Amino acid sequence: MVLTWEVDDGVPVAGRHYPRDLAEFNRWFRSEASAAKYLTDVRFRHGFACPRCGVEVARSNESRWWCRDCRRWFTLTTGTLLERTKVPLATWLVVAWHLVQTKIGVSALSVQRITGVNYDTAWLLLQKMRAAMNQDERKKLSGDVEFDETYVGGVELGAGGRSRGKRSPVAVACEVVSPKAMGRIRLARLPDASALAIADFLERNVEPGSVLLCDDWASYRPALSELRARGLHYTAKTTTLSKTESRAHLIHPHVHRVASLLKRWLLGTHQGAVRGQHLDAYLDEFVFRFNRRNSRNRGLIFWRLVCSLMETRAPVTNQQLRQQRSEQVVVDEAHAIRVTTRRNTNKAERRRTIRRVEAEEQGRSVRPYHRKARGEDETSP
Numbered sequence: 001m002v003l004t005w006e007v008d009d010g011v012p013v014a015g016r017h018y019p020r021d022l023a024e025f026n027r028w029f030r031s032e033a034s035a036a037k038y039l040t041d042v043r044f045r046h047g048f049a050c051p052r053c054g055v056e057v058a059r060s061n062e063s064r065w066w067c068r069d070c071r072r073w074f075t076l077t078t079g080t081l082l083e084r085t086k087v088p089l090a091t092w093l094v095v096a097w098h099l100v101q102t103k104i105g106v107s108a109l110s111v112q113r114i115t116g117v118n119y120d121t122a123w124l125l126l127q128k129m130r131a132a133m134n135q136d137e138r139k140k141l142s143g144d145v146e147f148d149e150t151y152v153g154g155v156e157l158g159a160g161g162r163s164r165g166k167r168s169p170v171a172v173a174c175e176v177v178s179p180k181a182m183g184r185i186r187l188a189r190l191p192d193a194s195a196l197a198i199a200d201f202l203e204r205n206v207e208p209g210s211v212l213l214c215d216d217w218a219s220y221r222p223a224l225s226e227l228r229a230r231g232l233h234y235t236a237k238t239t240t241l242s243k244t245e246s247r248a249h250l251i252h253p254h255v256h257r258v259a260s261l262l263k264r265w266l267l268g269t270h271q272g273a274v275r276g277q278h279l280d281a282y283l284d285e286f287v288f289r290f291n292r293r294n295s296r297n298r299g300l301i302f303w304r305l306v307c308s309l310m311e312t313r314a315p316v317t318n319q320q321l322r323q324q325r326s327e328q329v330v331v332d333e334a335h336a337i338r339v340t341t342r343r344n345t346n347k348a349e350r351r352r353t354i355r356r357v358e359a360e361e362q363g364r365s366v367r368p369y370h371r372k373a374r375g376e377d378e379t380s381p
């Protein structure tokens with residue numbers, strides 16, 4: 001892809017031209033028509049194709065295209081995050097621009113001030129932007145990867161450590177490039193801090209074969225044996241905190257830095273007003289922003305974000321956001337049941353061991369005791 005900054009007759013070509021500054025941005029997207037033209041270029045940059053069946057389409061009627069196969073019309077926004085939007089397209093571009101320009105991000109309140117839409121619309125618009133920032137398909141982290149959890153959400157005095165309270169556990173992983181430099185990061189809200197949840201996170205986000213650097217908290221070993229059982233092998237380098245003089249943030253400086261930046265960002269930009277169920281969207285935004293922190297070309301990031309906005313995907317409406325929220329609750333509950341079942345199995349196992357030892361001490365005969373696979377009997381502190 002060639003970068004060209006010169007725009008011949010004042011008409012930018014999407015993918016070739018990127019706005020360099022706000023003045024240029026304003027010149028380019030002065031009208032709704034110019035925004036629509038730009039978004040059309042972005043969406044159909046590989047040719048006009050039906051978003052439902054992928055068949056190439058030629059016939060167009062100004063703002064709509066007719067697919068002969070589906071026998072239906074489609075528009076510029078059909079099947080994208082912008083489908084059925086009542087907000088002007090130019091406003092979407094303005095918000096995307098501001099999102100990539102600021103280092104710290106924007107709140108719904110500032111979107112309201114910039115664009116003049118009402119607060120609810122601004123909030124929904126930002127949630128959709130965050131959905132566009134979620135790039136799950138990106139390459140997994142690899143090499144040396146620091147891993148830890150942190151807790152965000154409500155501030156609970158006295159409930160420090162690893163008790164959950166009203167806060168949500170968030171898994172943090174980051175690539176270590178050198179003692180001072182870090183590579184990409186991943187964040188995800190965990191349903192709880194159990195071994196299963198951690199194993200799921202690592203499977204999704206870290207390439208097998210990587211070296212995991214984490215402190216020696218009890219959940220990590222079972223998490224690793226869970227992963228081994230799934231056929232995924234990682235090398236773990238754990239540091240037992242009590243045995244070293246350094247504090248946690250000195251041993252694993254990168255994850256701790258990411259965690260404190262995340263907390264500061266949530267407090268600063270969003271006044272800490274992130275409700276648990278919406279945390280995922282905010283984490284997506286933070287990761288998107290953080291992984292592009294060194295990119296000097298903000299215009300290129302703007303382009304990536306707009307491309308993602310115009311991708312065909314299941315539409316996200318306000319109603320669906322609510323739906324997703326309740327689905328998340330179901331997933332979390334199912335997870336809790338899995339963990340409880342496993343914990344109870346382990347308890348039963350421990351009780352059997354105690355009975356056996358007591359019986360042996362009293363010289364009674366006992367049923368032969370079968371030890372479980374390594375790692376299975378060491379869960380849940």
Ligand SMILES: [Zn+2]
Binds near residue numbers: 055068071
């Ligand atoms: Zn079609």
